Amino acid sequence: MSGGVTCELVAWAAARVDWLREGLLGWFERFGRCFPWREPGRSAYEVTVAEILLQRTTAAQVAQVYPDFLRRYPAWDSLARATPAELEGVLRPLGLWRQKARALQRLARSLEERHGLMPETRRELERLPGIGPYTASAVLAVVYGQAEPLLDANLARLLGRCFGLSQTLSRSSRRRLLQALALHLVRDERSLQVNWAALDFGTLVCRPRRPLCPCCPLRSACAYALLLEPPATPSAGAP
DNA sequence: ATCCGGCAAC
DNA sequence: GTTGCCGGAT
Numbered sequence: 021m022s023g024g025v026t027c028e029l030v031a032w033a034a035a036r037v038d039w040l041r042e043g044l045l046g047w048f049e050r051f052g053r054c055f056p057w058r059e060p061g062r063s064a065y066e067v068t069v070a071e072i073l074l075q076r077t078t079a080a081q082v083a084q085v086y087p088d089f090l091r092r093y094p095a096w097d098s099l100a101r102a103t104p105a106e107l108e109g110v111l112r113p114l115g116l117w118r119q120k121a122r123a124l125q126r127l128a129r130s131l132e133e134r135h136g137l138m139p140e141t142r143r144e145l146e147r148l149p150g151i152g153p154y155t156a157s158a159v160l161a162v163v164y165g166q167a168e169p170l171l172d173a174n175l176a177r178l179l180g181r182c183f184g185l186s187q188t189l190s191r192s193s194r195r196r197l198l199q200a201l202a203l204h205l206v207r208d209e210r211s212l213q214v215n216w217a218a219l220d221f222g223t224l225v226c227r228p229r230r231p232l233c234p235c236c237p238l239r240s241a242c243a244y245a246l247l248l249e250p251p252a253t254p255s256a257g258a259p
Numbered sequence: 260a261t262c263c264g265g266c267a268a269c
Numbered sequence: 270g271t272t273g274c275c276g277g278a279t
Contacts, residue, residue: 075265076264115276115277119267154266173263228262228263
């Protein structure tokens, strides 16, 4: 009933995740992306704002408005007092600007009530407007250095493909499996690097469409790549 | 023309 | 649990 795999991965899966982690870290050293919100020493405010801006939005778009956003609204109080029209204007290039403006301002006002102090538990974080499970994980991981998996669509796709998770799995089964795999993946001193590696890798290599399997460094351990690749045809002259 | 993407509201 | 929010990518 407790479903062992959801709490503790079987050995072969754990070993495969360990291998994936090393592959991702190696790839990240060469091809990982740099973003201002990944710079060390960013405040809870700067990190949280970035994560809200990034919800259902590409990093490249967010990078274009982020510096200006921080210049105009350097802390929760200035954001709380922002003119909605100006705020929406700054966010317009991102799309979802009406929703993001509203969420950011409601969040800023909630945090002012807490004297700008960010909660340190998932439970408290998820009570804040605009902060759901993913963004709470991001704050725990980036601000507080916890080994929390950033299980967004990128990491879910990456793990789903590598482990060949069947589409016939129920959503809850799939979720639990992904959660267990992701937890093991970031159970490491370099958990934040692993998370960022997975997100970049999911965007640049293990893309939703036309993934770059032929040059993927993880393909030898990937069910999806093995399924797609033609089974090594014996060369013409082979015995 | 369709896919992609976190959260809140319904 | 389904739908709406918005643009960009394909």
